[in-house]
Amino acid sequence: MKRLAVSLGTATAIALALGAGSAWAQIKIGSAGPMTGQLAAFGEQLRRGAEMAVADINAAGGVNGQQLQLLVGDDACDPKQATAVANKMVSDKVVFVAGHFCSGSSIPASKIYKEGKILQITPASTNPKLTDDAAAEGNTTIFRTCGRDDVQGVTVGTYLLKHHKGKKVAILHDKSPYGKGVADETKKTINKGGMKEAMYEAYTDSDKDFTALINKMKLAKIDIIVLGGYHPAGGLIIKQAREQGLGAQMMGFDSLQTAEFAQIGGAATNGVLYSFPPAAENDPKNAALVQKFKDQKYNPEGYTLLSYAAIKVWAEAANKAKSTDAAAVAKTLRAGKYDSVIGPLEFDAKGDIKNPVYDIYVVKDGKSSTAPK
Template sequence: MFRSIGIALGILITFTATSKADLLIGVAGPITGGNAAFGAQLQKGAEMAVADINAAGGVNGEQIKLKIDDDASDPKQGISVANGFVADGVRFVVGHFNAGISIPASEIYAENGILEVTPATTKPNYTERGMWNTFRTCGRDDQQSVVAAKYITKHFAGANIAIVHDKTPGGQGLADETRRVLNESGLKEVAYEGVNFGEKDFSSLIGKLKNANVKLVYWGGMHTEAGLLIRQMKDQGLSATLMSGDGIVSNELPSIAGEAVVGTLHTFGPDPTLDADNKDVVARFRAQGFNPEAYTLYSYAAVQVIAGAAAAAGSNDPQTVARAMHEKGPFKTVLGGIAFDDKGDPKLPGFVVYQWIKDADGHLTFKPAAE
């Protein structure tokens, strides 16, 4: 008798908790592992956006609840996370970080009525498959590669260039896009190499680059390997500049590369932390001891566009929200007003080239590079 009452009470409590959860959004990224810095950006950005939106009344009368899960930048674990979101009743996903996870996970989400907004997957194919549920708040590799190639042809004309990638879909995808644009502009690399993701010893590669008298290394990959490559190039006497894309935009890069990072180049969008309209939100992140670099505000914006489109549609149904994201907008976000094209790509300002420097206070940081 008492056991039956206990079970019934437990069911009632579970039902009540679920009903009060209202709108369940999943956040997925590398919370652990070598890319954990980026996972933290996705998590912290989404958490603050949800707190702010809930404080303002939520979405169509519903409060948002987040479910955070760790894909560890591992495709198998990413699929497990996606299936877990389905089982838990998640309706929207902010994530993933890596293209090799975002793309297959999006297929699981599409089959189960879940809309995905990635703050960080830049591989073009993510939105090129004609799917109803794929959106991003970041740019694309075929956009940043054009900006990178233009900079390279202007500032490294006549120099020997090498292209190196980490063999991942995202890293190699960016390297190949940049290679294509450079080749089309008449610049041919003297070396094209792939290294294993997680590689720590680049001696053999650096030897090849030295023999080829390389002056610029274009890197398609993450900051962890890039930092080691930069430091080892310096230690082994290779006087070459490393340039990369969004994957190295982390304050962890100089902690790995040391002062050898000075001069390193990368592409990324205009820095939203410098926007006066974001002064308050940036200050609140920093008050929590978190620097909202790189994809933090892109994740914040991903939650904002979901909420904005849902409000515009008057519905929290993911497919209805997806139609509103395509048809309505721009939606107000920390990145500015975002409207989406028919593929799910945002209409945002283009990429900027940044250069790592040592500032007057001795800090290693980056600023827009001289044009």
């Protein structure tokens, strides 16, 4: 999967992010994701959440009386770079990684973390294969603070059946584990509900001109575009669709949850729908935390608080286990219920969160709000 990223070759960009008191850090943890490239906005969400969590944990006394040191790995959402990041985390003796972002990065990296006895919690990778395959292979040290494609796809598919049944639907995906995953789960849901897609097409997310795809949708008189892919291509597709006279409604997924989507697509993004977990940044109990981000001139959108929650829940479990050993912390995570900034968290045998929820949001003038149910 090619990305428009600064070339790092096989080397990994690992930056040292210091939390409060971390000049005396004794425990190394990591945050990994696309810190460069076209998905760098999501990498920043993960990094910002991780940095704030480390600072807060260190200010409160650290983990088992020790301070945390955060290593940040840039995978550019490329599987090869993700394995390089994972290997560097192992060699640096990291005990825990909050990451990665793309499922296509988390899946290969997870195998290295298992061998290196590093516990992994992804705030964002939703492909079911990540935890399903890990469970089948006996990997008990992988978790997520987000839901899965088979939950997100059901949410989007159910919304389509309720509000758009009888309309002509084009299901598009970018061929990535994430994009194809959410697209296929949505397809399963609408097909089960008696709705058949008019088109099912793959596209290349690095393309800049989608004229041929848009013409095909125009000929098919498409009413709804289901986008299984990331925001850079999504913004271009909806913008070019409007410019070329296609007025179809777009419905996407959690990868549209960044202000960059509206910056790319402009006014054409008005009315676009997408799924995402309940907006933790709007929860009154998180007001003080959100203000701390804003004081740093940063809006904690998207996966920022899911990243924050991943590190905080790991720290709480490590304190309860009185250990940072991956197996011990994993056992403690599965045995408990954790009150996090994204709500109560419980993990099942595979490491998935129990009872995940996705809401549907609508974009207007660059901002998102919950769509009518």
